[in-house]
Amino acid sequence: MLYQSPLPAQYDEHSRGELADRIRRRKQELGSCLVILCHHYQDDDVAQFADFTGDSLKLSQIAASQEQAEFVVFCGVHFMAESADILTADSVRVVLPDLSAGCSMADMAEIEQLEDAWEILSESAGATVIPITYVNSAAAIKAFCGRHGGACCTSSNAKQVLQWAMSQGDKVLFLPDQHLGRNTAYTMGHALNEMVVYDPKRDCGGLSPNELADAKFYLWSGHCSVHQLFTPTDADRIRELDGKYSILVHPECSWEVVQKADCVGSTEYIIETVRDSVAGSHWAIGTEVHLINRLANEHPDKTVRSLARVQCLCTTMYRIDMKHLLYSLDALAEGRVVNQISVDPETKRQAVIALDRMLANASSPQTATD
Ligand code: 13P
Ligand code: SF4
Numbered sequence: 001m002l003y004q005s006p007l008p009a010q011y012d013e014h015s016r017g018e019l020a021d022r023i024r025r026r027k028q029e030l031g032s033c034l035v036i037l038c039h040h041y042q043d044d045d046v047a048q049f050a051d052f053t054g055d056s057l058k059l060s061q062i063a064a065s066q067e068q069a070e071f072v073v074f075c076g077v078h079f080m081a082e083s084a085d086i087l088t089a090d091s092v093r094v095v096l097p098d099l100s101a102g103c104s105m106a107d108m109a110e111i112e113q114l115e116d117a118w119e120i121l122s123e124s125a126g127a128t129v130i131p132i133t134y135v136n137s138a139a140a141i142k143a144f145c146g147r148h149g150g151a152c153c154t155s156s157n158a159k160q161v162l163q164w165a166m167s168q169g170d171k172v173l174f175l176p177d178q179h180l181g182r183n184t185a186y187t188m189g190h191a192l193n194e195m196v197v198y199d200p201k202r203d204c205g206g207l208s209p210n211e212l213a214d215a216k217f218y219l220w221s222g223h224c225s226v227h228q229l230f231t232p233t234d235a236d237r238i239r240e241l242d243g244k245y246s247i248l249v250h251p252e253c254s255w256e257v258v259q260k261a262d263c264v265g266s267t268e269y270i271i272e273t274v275r276d277s278v279a280g281s282h283w284a285i286g287t288e289v290h291l292i293n294r295l296a297n298e299h300p301d302k303t304v305r306s307l308a309r310v311q312c313l314c315t316t317m318y319r320i321d322m323k324h325l326l327y328s329l330d331a332l333a334e335g336r337v338v339n340q341i342s343v344d345p346e347t348k349r350q351a352v353i354a355l356d357r358m359l360a361n362a363s364s365p366q367t368a369t370d
Pocket of ligand 2 (some may be wrong): 039077102103104105107119135224225227252288314315317
């Protein structure tokens with residue numbers, strides 16, 4: 001995780017209203033040089049300033065289509081800003097308002113571990129393995145996938161990308177989220193016994209020679225610390241509480257939770273599903289709390305609640321607040337770039353191959369802000 005040094009004291013002195021006014025003024029001053037991209041998990045305090053909001057796929061598509069902007073300020077987490085840097089022209093500078101906004105799942109796959117795993121699979125898999133990384137991963141992991149015939153995916157297009165992978169080879173190494181890998185492969189008709197969990201911290205991933213030879217999907221043992229808080233018991237409890245609820249979850253939830261859900265999909269899908277449902281619908285949702293709260297506020301004619309009893313907050317996304325946004329915009333307006341996220345050219349060259357394959361397996365970009 002990168003370190004964010006404390007902001008100058010002045011940022012603590014402004015009220016919420018002053019911060020909002022200052023951000024608005026800076027946005028106006030910077031005009032069309034600036035594009036603010038915002039993930040759906042951001043707090044409304046920050047999301048109100050977005051030029052575009054979206055899930056990971058939509059934000060990648062929007063970043064790739066930026067031609068006018070000089071600066072992209074990414075209100076999301078580190079891997080999203082890295083992807084934006086890889087997908088935009090060299091002239092575009094990408095800023096992450098708080099450098100410590102990382103993703104614990106992305107940190108669960110290190111390039112050295114992946115190289116070791118690849119060596120083991122090359123010797124033991126007995127067939128062509130295609131590496132697929134969830135976009136929630138470091139640029140070095142994406143670059144590895146690019147140079148080894150693989151691709152990135154998001155939770156919106158994991159199925160299309162896995163179908164593509166199976167047309168390119170016989171087996172898939174899916175990282176870092178075992179749950180997205182398992183849920184997607186299962187939806188495609190693969191049995192759970194075709195999948196094994198590869199644990200990079202154990203010898204040979206903790207797998208026997210037979211397991212290594214027989215498996216079709218090697219699922220990296222990573223997970224999202226937020227989505228793993230939802231349990232099958234939560235789903236049972238909601239059903240018992242009130243039969244009116246439909247359960248809608250993100251595919252980063254465990255397979256056991258997904259089996260109990262009515263609908264499964266990315267943050268964009270979750271938003272569309274609630275939006276398109278009839279008045280009076282009841283939704284218990286398994287994803288990050290800010291998105292759930294926003295949906296509840298935007299749809300007073302529907303009942304929207306979290307599937308869990310505990311608060312499922314992405315603490316790293318939450319680091320991006322108005323103070324950090326203003327800090328990065330102040331610097332840009334004064335001609336300085338702070339917190340630039342910059343991927344080295346060689347990593348970029350290889351990672352863009354994997355990201356382009358991801359974008360090729362997706363529907364066309366949506367361009368309007370929500
Ligand atoms: P989406 O691509 O669905 O927005 O998910 C990103 C993410 O990090 C969810 O935890
Ligand atoms: Fe990472 Fe989970 Fe936060 Fe998404 S919700 S950014 S996967 S830690």
